Amino acid sequence: MAQLPTVEDVARVANVSRQTVSNVLNSPEIVKPETRGRVETAIAELGYRPHASARRLRTRQSSTIGIRLDPLVNGISGSVLDRYLHALTERAAERGMRIMLFTADDPDDEIEEFRRLRDGADVDAFIVTATRYADPRIDWLVAEKVPFVAFGRPWGEDLNSPDRLWVDVDGHSGTHQATQHLISRGLTRIGYLGWPEGSGTGDDRRTGWEAAMTERFGLSPAELAGLTTTTEEGVPQARRIVEELFAGDHGLDALVCVSDSLALGAMMAVNEAGQRSFPVIGFDNTPVAQAVGLSSVEQNLGEVAAGTLELLMGATGRRVIPHGEGLQDPRHRLITPKLVVRRSSHLAPVEEAGSTTAGNHNREENQ
Amino acid sequence: MAQLPTVEDVARVANVSRQTVSNVLNSPEIVKPETRGRVETAIAELGYRPHASARRLRTRQSSTIGIRLDPLVNGISGSVLDRYLHALTERAAERGMRIMLFTADDPDDEIEEFRRLRDGADVDAFIVTATRYADPRIDWLVAEKVPFVAFGRPWGEDLNSPDRLWVDVDGHSGTHQATQHLISRGLTRIGYLGWPEGSGTGDDRRTGWEAAMTERFGLSPAELAGLTTTTEEGVPQARRIVEELFAGDHGLDALVCVSDSLALGAMMAVNEAGQRSFPVIGFDNTPVAQAVGLSSVEQNLGEVAAGTLELLMGATGRRVIPHGEGLQDPRHRLITPKLVVRRSSHLAPVEEAGSTTAGNHNREENQ
């Protein structure tokens, strides 16, 4: 088979030099229109396509972003990361970037992988997920000046640190919307089913519910605590604890939950208890929520992905901004999620309050 | 910042030539052990890491596999591909390979992307999913002799075509196991809830149920047809049709379903009808099935991923076998799935037949 055409070949056909071909590709504006046209014709004619590795070797740019993909799929909510990945791949493609996946057993291993990918000019930047307090990965990336964006706020650290770009979903706003929605339907004893205190994301989501309840009913911290139930993540865990709740004298009207898993477990318990009009709202709007008709807070992962790339490449840029160069403010993006209200299925029917206007919430019938 | 070390630097420190360093990396067996040790020490000392792009430029190999990631997440079962992706990333890493993602709007666009990635030496091979009859992508890949593996059998074409490597899950076996399991519990009127005829995967799965029913009860085609219900993929669709079924005089004991979506819909209808001991079995073992305690057929995606790489790289190889070179037979892998039996939750409780031995089925309590 004939060799693939190179810049050299294109140059010969267009009767120009290598460099001019290169310029047509990389900075067309400096080439005289007439010449440019000739070169473009030659490119089309030969079916020329630049050799990415050669370009990378020279420019030390890869037009590729690395992200770790965990081996384990952590159940029902694992899909959030997958959906983010889909959105990211798509948005990245729009800017001529691609996504490369890798795995790692632990943070040290991940750093080792960062190093390999960076040194091999395989990727220009990383996206790190599941960040923790005093994360060694972040420290390494900052120290080595490798561009990166974290998906998830730096809980407990400086949210505005210039070194640390991040995107996240505003959990507070999500649960606030969910709670307000229930309030607008005339419900008052709205409980919160969350994770044990100490998780940044979980605590953030709880504050949204707290704020909405306090604004409307002026509850004291003690009263709020009385409406709060916590459990580890997991459908059976949630079902168990909500069953216990229903066994006692809870006096609740509805539940706002920190995740779809907990909401699903709660729904099952609600259903079990024969409570046919006890609304439950989840978080993440996973496929499961869609499937069973569970109202949930939708993280707009397309926006999250777009925000990620804006931080990495600027508003419209097509290459990663080197660390520390002309970074715009703010150095983060906090995406506001939207409540998706579903006419709940038989699993946990929600009575529609006749005249309720649902504001700007999404409303979705069972598709 | 100091330049990254190159082979040249390592060579100087180890007092050997560039090529020897290269040999230590690529064919250690031809280097005298003593020399090798010296080189390895130098590598460690300098923290040298090969520059992937330079290597790629020279060798025209990228150690990367490309796979398209669809923008849309097709509901509940979309996660199968995601789980495959996780498994693939992990297995690929074990062999020093990485996964690169891309998107495409349609088959032609995907071919264009194949071309770009191939010409740019970005990837060594592709994995194609969601293949169709007379798929133009396959034709292109075969014509261009680009190594690839299809996830999914070439339905309606030559299963043993030498040009076409594929991996797939044995749907027949999965539904056969599911049906046998129900039979072993003493159930007899076991229905099948599937997709409309014409989908390769769907038809394959139905044959497993048909075979098991025929073996045990010697049913005629007409009788089998009487036990079969079909609908398009989707939870609400399934719920609707099973509700209709229950409204009439169906006489069924249980349902084997072609997917978890349909099974979930069926479960909801069953529950609605107050049938508390009507087993439903799904297919794919999605997180949803785990969450709601639905028995389902688990596709072992780790094995599928491993099979994919075996076809691409040989049993233990660390590089992609060029098209047509020493491909072993068979040119495909058909992975046998396993039934996961769950003690079903309140959504659709399954009575345990006291003394049933479940054979080699997996048995899983609600975690």
Added chain:
DNA sequence: TCCGGAAGTTTGATCGATCAAATCGTAAGT
């Protein structure tokens, strides 16, 4: 007329690795 300078284009060097062929040294064969 001559010079400065910008615009457009070309030339030579280079990125970091591997390939192919050459070289060196040593052990085996006759």
Added chain:
DNA sequence: ACTTACGATTTGATCGATCAAACTTCCGGA
């Protein structure tokens, strides 16, 4: 002892692009 052969290592060329600097035109101003 002399050739042959092989194992181990080195040398020069090369992959395909871009960078940096040089070169050529051409125009306007003194």
